[in-house]
Amino acid sequence: MTDDSARDLAESRGVETHVYQPAEDSGLLATAVVERGRGWLLEVGTGSGWVAERAATDAPEVDAVVASDLNPHACRAARARAVDAVSDGDGSEAPAFEVVRGSLVEPFADGAFDTVAFNPPYLPTDPDNEWDDWMERALSGGESGRELVDPFLDSVGRVLAPDGVVLLLVSSLTGYDEVLEHAADCGFAHEVVVEESYPFETLTVVALRSDAR
Numbered sequence: 429m430t431d432d433s434a435r436d437l438a439e440s441r442g443v444e445t446h447v448y449q450p451a452e453d454s455g456l457l458a459t460a461v462v463e464r465g466r467g468w469l470l471e472v473g474t475g476s477g478w479v480a481e482r483a484a485t486d487a488p489e490v491d492a493v494v495a496s497d498l499n500p501h502a503c504r505a506a507r508a509r510a511v512d513a514v515s516d517g518d519g520s521e522a523p524a525f526e527v528v529r530g531s532l533v534e535p536f537a538d539g540a541f542d543t544v545a546f547n548p549p550y551l552p553t554d555p556d557n558e559w560d561d562w563m564e565r566a567l568s569g570g571e572s573g574r575e576l577v578d579p580f581l582d583s584v585g586r587v588l589a590p591d592g593v594v595l596l597l598v599s600s601l602t603g604y605d606e607v608l609e610h611a612a613d614c615g616f617a618h619e620v621v622v623e624e625s626y627p628f629e630t631l632t633v634v635a636l637r638s639d640a641r
């Protein structure tokens with residue numbers, strides 16, 4: 429079977445091929461966001477928008493939520509979720525959160541957010557096995573697993589308000605120590621918010637704050 433016919437079959441059976449659906453990693457990030465999110469919150473790489481909805485509806489210290497993704501299918505799914513999340517869901521009320529299409533924090537102004545949350549694509553992927561679709565963009569962190577995490581850490585400080593916090597999901601598959609070393613090089617101190625171990629990986633959400641405070 430060709431890749432295209434496999435995809436057609438998956439689509440005709442309603443199997444999601446374009447948008448990452450909530451999984452254990454999403455659940456851990458949502459727990460951290462509800463516990464630690466505050467003020468204006470940006471969720472980078474929102475996928476289905478499920479974490480952003482939790483931030484908008486369940487996080488007591490969060491005032492407003494913006495969700496972003498590079499994937500246009502994800503942006504559409506997240507926008508539909510944001511509309512459905514308000515009481516009548518017919519579009520007459522403001523959506524529960526705003527959705528912006530763009531890469532990492534590029535679309536956003538300096539110092540705009542008190543909290544930035546990210547569950548990045550993190551699986552180390554052999555370049556010969558890249559599969560080149562939106563699901564690859566959701567899952568693959570390139571050869572090292574850190575091809576999105578590193579540029580995110582390099583740029584996120586720009587959009588953080590003074591005293592802002594980053595909530596970043598890190599997998600042991602991506603290299604926990606390497607990610608935290610890069611975060612330290614970018615001027616962040618870290619603290620573990622929540623951690624779970626599974627048969628093949630340990631997932632940790634770290635809170636990162638500028639260590640220049």
Ligand SMILES: C[S@@+](CC[C@H](N)C(=O)[O-])C[C@H]1O[C@@H](n2cnc3c(N)ncnc32)[C@H](O)[C@@H]1O
Nearest residue numbers: 448454473474475497498499531532547549566
């Ligand atoms: C592991 S999924 C997480 C989805 C969702 N946040 C969750 O926890 O269920 C990673 C998401 O990052 C998005 N993504 C990949 N590259 C991106 C980029 N350069 N800028 C913004 N989002 C990106 C993918 O499209 C995908 O939706």
